[in-house]
Amino acid sequence: MTAQPDASSSAPDDLSLGIGKLVVPSLIGGLVALTLGIYGRLHHPTGVVVNIAGFTSAGYVKSWLATVATVFAVVQVSSALVMYGKIPRVTAPSWIGRLHQWSGRIAFLVAVPVAVDCLYGLGFQTYSTRVLIHSLLGCAFFGAFTVKMLILPKRGLPGWTLPLAGAVVFTILVGLWFTSAFWFFSTFGLHR
Amino acid sequence: MPLVTLLSGAALGVGVLVASMLSTSSTASASGTAATSPATATTTVTLPSASPASAAAPATAPTSAPASAPTSASATSPGTASNAAPGTAPAATASAQQADVPPKADYVAQVNGGGAAVAISVDAGKAVAYICNGHGVAAWYRGTAAAGGLHLAGKNGARLNVEYRTGRATGSIMADGTKYTFSAPVVGNVRPGRRRPGLYEATGVVDGVSVKAGWVVLPDGGQLGSVEYDPSSAVPPTAQAPALDLTTGTAQYDGITLVASLISGITGSGF
Numbered sequence: 403m404t405a406q407p408d409a410s411s412s413a414p415d416d417l418s419l420g421i422g423k424l425v426v427p428s429l430i431g432g433l434v435a436l437t438l439g440i441y442g443r444l445h446h447p448t449g450v451v452v453n454i455a456g457f458t459s460a461g462y463v464k465s466w467l468a469t470v471a472t473v474f475a476v477v478q479v480s481s482a483l484v485m486y487g488k489i490p491r492v493t494a495p496s497w498i499g500r501l502h503q504w505s506g507r508i509a510f511l512v513a514v515p516v517a518v519d520c521l522y523g524l525g526f527q528t529y530s531t532r533v534l535i536h537s538l539l540g541c542a543f544f545g546a547f548t549v550k551m552l553i554l555p556k557r558g559l560p561g562w563t564l565p566l567a568g569a570v571v572f573t574i575l576v577g578l579w580f581t582s583a584f585w586f587f588s589t590f591g592l593h594r
Numbered sequence: 595m596p597l598v599t600l601l602s603g604a605a606l607g608v609g610v611l612v613a614s615m616l617s618t619s620s621t622a623s624a625s626g627t628a629a630t631s632p633a634t635a636t637t638t639v640t641l642p643s644a645s646p647a648s649a650a651a652p653a654t655a656p657t658s659a660p661a662s663a664p665t666s667a668s669a670t671s672p673g674t675a676s677n678a679a680p681g682t683a684p685a686a687t688a689s690a691q692q693a694d695v696p697p698k699a700d701y702v703a704q705v706n707g708g709g710a711a712v713a714i715s716v717d718a719g720k721a722v723a724y725i726c727n728g729h730g731v732a733a734w735y736r737g738t739a740a741a742g743g744l745h746l747a748g749k750n751g752a753r754l755n756v757e758y759r760t761g762r763a764t765g766s767i768m769a770d771g772t773k774y775t776f777s778a779p780v781v782g783n784v785r786p787g788r789r790r791p792g793l794y795e796a797t798g799v800v801d802g803v804s805v806k807a808g809w810v811v812l813p814d815g816g817q818l819g820s821v822e823y824d825p826s827s828a829v830p831p832t833a834q835a836p837a838l839d840l841t842t843g844t845a846q847y848d849g850i851t852l853v854a855s856l857i858s859g860i861t862g863s864g865f
Binding site for chain 2: 461462464465503506507510511514515517518519522523524530533547548550551552554555586589591
């Protein structure tokens, strides 16, 4: 009854089965976000962060790293649009897949030290709207990214899941950038 | 492959976390020694080489071979005049790295990691300092400017420890239970027509309650300010300060006009 070979009747079952595959990745992603948030809230922020030579302060290091991650995230969205054929008169070159994979890896790996620095040095804070939004988005980002990575190799998912997951991750990252690096540069000045 | 990406990210995260913990514990122990040293630093005002010498000795000893450290120390000190020989070497490095008490200087910077700004003003042997994050954290510090470093105290165990370096004040600050580190450059000449970066203070009365606002105005014109209600209380409630108009030096707060003035180690009331 449920697994009919008939294509027309199996479509909704495929859909529900496909969505069922999202449950475990979503739970794991939620757990990641929750763990980061709880750690950031319970751990007493040290205020001490590692600085890198050549930068005025660690705030600039983090802001530039966040900017680099956001730039690579823009590459992510652009390459995904090309891959999905959403950009008129642009045919996907053979290396677009690699570009998408590596820009994503770099963006993620660049964002990780920033997040560790935030959670360890500053913690999950709520003292202003910007800080609250940033804290929430920061935890949500790694949850959403985990979900996207976990559903990536799964087959038989509805076609909209991966673009949606990617769009959520990108939107969160841009929100993070605006509530951190953009604010930081506009408050303290744009330099190293 | 996505799993590899996730796991390598997690591994990187753990690595950075461990590195941060290690650096925190080392700076914490360093500030621990600094926290115990104010007594010696203030009593030995005439000997700026005393604190760098004691600070340099434990720093170099563990890094150099244990065998060479005692031999070089014992070779110089018993043979020649016991105090002069070890005293000159650190003094030379001290003068290269650490300046004496500046007669008058302002230091302004955001703290490492951002999110808060600190201003220190030294004037004729008196020092006042302020840290705020533009929201709930604000702390004032006062004390005497001693050679080699500043060790100022604030309310509720708030502490500030600073070393003078060439054109900078570098150190750590405890405020609201959080430790911040910073390296603040001295405020230099200011272009005509621009308000001088530094520590600005204003007081007023709103609905019968006295308020005290402090702003750290940064060299690029950026500012962070906080307002304390009932500042004489033990733990004054603190909130974001209204923007300080840098052309008029005033700020509108709850229907009143706060008139801010640039304060120095002498004029600052502290806390």
